[in-house]
Amino acid sequence: MNQNTEKKKFVFTKESLKKKFRISEFLSEKIITSVAFLSIAIIILIFFFVFRETMPIFKSQTAVESQPATAMVQEQYGVDSSLILNDQGQEQYGVDSTVMVNANGQEQYGVTESGLQDTGEVSSTDNAAGSEHEVAVLKSLVGKDWLPVSDHPRYGLIPLFVGTLKITLLAILFAAPIAILAALFTAAFAPNWLREIIKPAIELLAGFPSVVIGFFALMVMASFFQGIFGYESRLNAFVGGIAMALAAIPIIYTITEDALTAIPASYKEASLALGATKWQTALFVTLPAATPGIFAAILLGIGRVFGETMIALMATGNAAMTSANPFESVRTLAATIGAEMAEVVFGDTHYSVLFLIGSLLFIFTFGLNALAEFYIKGKLVRRFQGKS
């Protein structure tokens, strides 16, 4: 008690309550805030570094365009060593493209007339050989041949794109209907106890490592489907597509289910009160109301399939072919990176092209994610808050 009364005399004065600087408080807040920035920083760094390794394809070309001179001059311009190494590597390949090709390639990338002429004029020098090679690389990107390891390497992305699209299309055609119907089943029809089984089971599927799904497709599904359809190549787009569908189903299911259960009960009750049956309500009220969510689910499913590497590596056959037949082997963009990156020389053209593919994948999935986000956040929320 004594202590108390003594203290009371100087409590609640401006002095005793004066703002204190607490170093631990200050530091913890600063540290936590900077750590939180890390997620943003990582995204930016991924952009930056994946593009950085892509740049040599474009950079060496512009360097040559602006000043068609010797490698020595390039060094003075502060071109980095990887580029020099690049040029040396290309010299070995020799010149395999004509001035015509050169011009075409340059036209494609929007170079001015004079630049085009310059390059044409000095095309016989060593350095222009390098430049021509670069142009050949750029031109070959839009070609139909993916032959990165040959005497005349060609980096045609068309078959890879076709392969990826084929796989994605097949996978989504399998996954989307099954996942959406299953989500509707759990959200609208299934009794509680069944829902308690289905949802964790699908969560479990989401937890399957893709290498396991790839292994299953490679060892079991491929032979099984070959037995049914009797096609020639055991591993093909069809097998890969179904395997990818297994990876996409949990994503599509989960987001669709969320969207379906987020629909206010009043919607459903209104429909039921009007005499609609359970299935009519599900099909004509619940499902349409959840379309933005379902759309987002499919977008994210596409993103998942598009970027999936291990399943593609193991189950698609990995042949870079441009065909529409679903029973032929394909090679996807992601699988190409996965299969070839370990064997390239750091810094050479093949390496940069693989990074270019990575950049494209990244931009594409980033866009899909942003779009899906817009759909989930924007449309769905607005719809239910009655602000639309």
Next chain:
Amino acid sequence: MKEFKIRTQDLTLFYGEKMALNSISMDIPEKEVTAFIGPSGCGKSTFLRTLNRMNDLIPNVSITGEVMIDGVNIFDKQIDVVNLRKKIGMVFQKSNPFAKSIFENVAYGPRINGINNRTELQDIVETSLKKAFIWEEVKDRLHDSALGLSGGQQQRMCIARTLAVEPEIILMDEPASALDPISTAKIEELIFELKRNYTIVIVTHNMQQAARVSDYTAFFYLGELIEHGKTRKIFTTPDKKQTEDYITGRFG
């Protein structure tokens, strides 16, 4: 009349666009119990929470006017909220023991003030629990989880936890609303004891409780202070019609 511990001057509070307190001026005397009554949503809890600046935690709150404690405006930019709260204890509607032992719950405040000496902490814990009339019930299980106590015991332990920081003012936000009659009686008895050394402000729904424990009563309605005065007067001969209606149970 006694010295005033807390004086508010034109205290107005907005939650975003919505006015929750309208120009409240009130004097709260030292070492007495002041009860806030009024229907729910009338602003009595909000007012209580401005007294230790607990509303700082809620986004979009804007406050004008003054709260003077011992002549110091607690909304002054120079005021350290953390130190302020050490001097103003708060007991909440729902007992909120930490998921720690009884001992650690009560020692929490002293510990964050830098007291780590074991015997000193033991002293503080024992004294505080005794002041809160719960020592006898828990002295043999100080190191058991506080979550194992009954609701009433938890609430008294929370009061002990508050006392351990040696505040001068104790704010109680419907401290007995979730308790059975026996526990409520114990809390009320405790409040009666505590007012010898502390200035107590209690928000309550229960008018009998206000009548039983408080010396002064303030009636709030729709964010305004309708009437404030000696409890006996408020309950027997209120000045305002609204107060009378509320007390006699005509609305609420």
Next chain:
Amino acid sequence: MKKGNRKRIIGGIFTGATGVSAFLIIAIIILILVVIILGGKETFSWEFLTAFPEDGMLKGGIFPAIYGTAMLVLIMSVAAVPFGTLTAIYLTEYAGEKSVLAQTIRFAVRTLATVPSIIFGLFGLGFFIRFVGTGMDTVFLGGELKWGQPNILWASLTMALLTLPVVIVSVEEAIRAVPRELREASLALGATKWQTIRNIVIPGSFSGILTGTILAVSRGAGEVAPILFTGAAYYLATLPASLSDQFMNLGYHIYILSTQSSNVDQTLPIQFATTLVLLLLTFVLNFTAVIIRSGIRKRRAK
């Protein structure tokens, strides 16, 4: 009357289709489990788990792959869990609900969660190995090649980036489950914000941090694409002894044996057994996480 019948038939077909879809998924899951368990159970033994591969990986066990995977997820957790936890704390305790920064961070976290895993591999190669590693070699070792090549450290850090969102989301959920009353009690006792976070919020969300760690470990143990060229090795006669060593990995082992082995058929039992080990590992981890998480959700619902 006829119209009513037709309606009923459509309804039946539609309802049936939803049910069939759900059961199809369950059936596939069971099928995968059964096939892999049956294919792997003969080879699966204590011996298999603890022995080194022999005869050019045609025989023997998978101990180095298990060890390498364990080290990978360990280093990964050391990096990802503190950073993920702090980010979650920022988002729940410091950032305003509508602050632009918090929104941006949330968007970044969600984006990070959908970036294809192979991109993380590319980033690991471009950033950790070619930029940080080579930089370290140039600055500290005078250009001697040590860090500028794939190793377990870079692979683990790459994996940490991939699993960061998993940790953040789990911890955030758990922190939000810590009752507001407890924070208020602590603050009312004169605790500072950081004291409250350290003494009340973090201990209160311990189970969420644990769940996040388990889920991250499960994810990290199963992902192969990010480590294809950041540190995983085809075969190593010794276990990784330092951070600059390469390592073997369960998932990578499955991939290598099933696609690039000298004799795929002969190693088939090993492949199934390795897959079984990986599946069991992720299964057990995920199951544990689901149980802890449902506990958190129940507590939150109270």
